[in-house]
Amino acid sequence: MLEVRNLSGGYGKGQVLFDMSFSVEAGQAICLLGRNGMGKTTTVRTLMGLLPSWSGEINFEGASIASLPAARIARRGLGLVPEGRQIFPNLTAHENLIATAANRTGAARPWTVDRIYELFPGLHARRTSAANLLSGGEQQMLAIGRALMTNPRLLILDEATEGLAPVIRDQIWACLSQLRSVGQSIIVIDKHIKRLAAVVDAFYVVEKGRIAWSGSADAVARDPGIVDRYLSV
Template sequence: MTEGVRSNERTAAPLLSLRRVEAAYGTSQALFGVDLEIHAGECVALLGRNGMGKSTTVKSIMGLLRLRGGDVEWRGRSLRPLVAHQIARAGLGLVPEGRRVFPNLTVRENLLATARPSPSRGAGWSLDDIYGMFPRLRERERNLGCHLSGGEQQMLAIGRALMTAPELLILDEATEGLAPLVRGDIWRCIELLKRRGLALLVIDKNLGPLMRVADRHYILEKGAVVWRGSSQALRDRPELVRDYIGM
C-alpha cells in the first residue's frame, strides 16, 4: 500500500481502527485485510469505484456484516462481540446508502425515535439543533417520511443519525442522486459538522467538495486499501483518480 502521509504524523490514539479486516458474503470474500484509522475531529474519505468494498467496510464497522478476520476497535476496545444496536449506542452514527427513513412516521417521530443524550456531552442533539441545520425539516415536521422528496429524506436521515449523539458519523453516499442545490446543502452540513468537531467517515462520488472537507483519503480496489493520504497528496497524484476512482 502506498501512503501519502507519514505514519508518525499522528500520535494520539484513534477513535476507530480497522485492523486487517476481512469480510465475505457467503463464500465470496469482499474485504482483504483492510486497515483504516479515524481520529477525533477528523474527516476521512473512503474512495473507489462501485463494488470495491466501500459499503462492505461500513457494514463491517457497524456490525451489519460479521467479520471473517481482523478486528474493528472503538476507543481501543474490540467491537466484534457487539451487535449492531450496541455499536450504535457506543457512539457510531450511520447515514445509510438509500436513506432508509421510517416511511410511516412523521419527520418529528423519525427524529425522536433515535434520540438519546450524549454520554460525553450532556444533552446531545435536540430537535431545534436539527431544524436549525435543515429548516425544511421544520416546515415538514408533520409529514410522513414517505411523503418527503429525496433531498428531504436525506436531510432527515442525517438528522436522525445525529439524534443518536454520535462521536463518529458515517455517511454512505449521502449526496447520491440529489439535485445540485440540495447536494450543496448536504455538503454545507458536512462542513458544519466538521467545524463542530465531529469525526466523519464519508463515502461519496463528488470528489471536488470531498477534497475540500476531508483530512485524509483511503482508496479501495477489490476489497483492499491501495493508497491512503491527504487531499493535497491526492491532488498531486491525478493518476490515482483516473486509475482507481474513474473521475
C-alpha cells in the same frame, strides 16, 4: 478513535474484504473512495455489526467492537446514515427524529430536534409530513438528522449525496463542514472529490476489498491522476 486492521469479511461464502485497514482520529473526517462493488458499503456494514467480521480487528476508542451486535455498537457511539436512507416511511419527519433521540455518550451539547431544524431549516417546514412523502434530498437530510439525534461520536455516511440534485448536494456539503467545525468525527463514502477535498482530512481508495491508496486532500490535488488510476471505469 477508530482503528481497522486487516479486516476481512463478506456475504455467505463470498469474501469481499481482504485485509482492510484504515483509521480515524478524534475530530477527523475521512472519505472512502472507490468504484462500485469494491467493498465500501461492505466495510460500513461490518463496522456497524450488520455483517460479521471474519478476521482482523475493529477497535473503537481502545476497545474491540468486532464481535458486538449492531445495537451495542450503536450505543458505543457509532451513528450510520445508510445507503438508500432507510427512514421510517410511515412516521412523520418529526417522529423520525425523536424516535432515535439519545445521549448515551454524555455529549456536553447534545443534538436536539431544534438543533436539527437549525441545521436543516427545510425539515422544519415538513416536520408533520410522512417521511415517504419527502423529496429525496429531504429524506437524506432526515436520515442525517436521525443519526445525529443518537449523538454519535463517529458519524458514518454511506453514499452521502448519491442521486441528489446539485443544490441539495451543496446543502449536504455545508452540513458536513458545519459538523467538522464542532469536532464531529466523520467517515463519508462519496465520489465528488473536489467538494470532499474541502471537507475531509484524508482519502482512502478502496479497490477489491483493500486500501489501494491513501493520502491527504492536498495529495489528491497534487496528483489528479489518482482519480483516473483508481476511479475511472
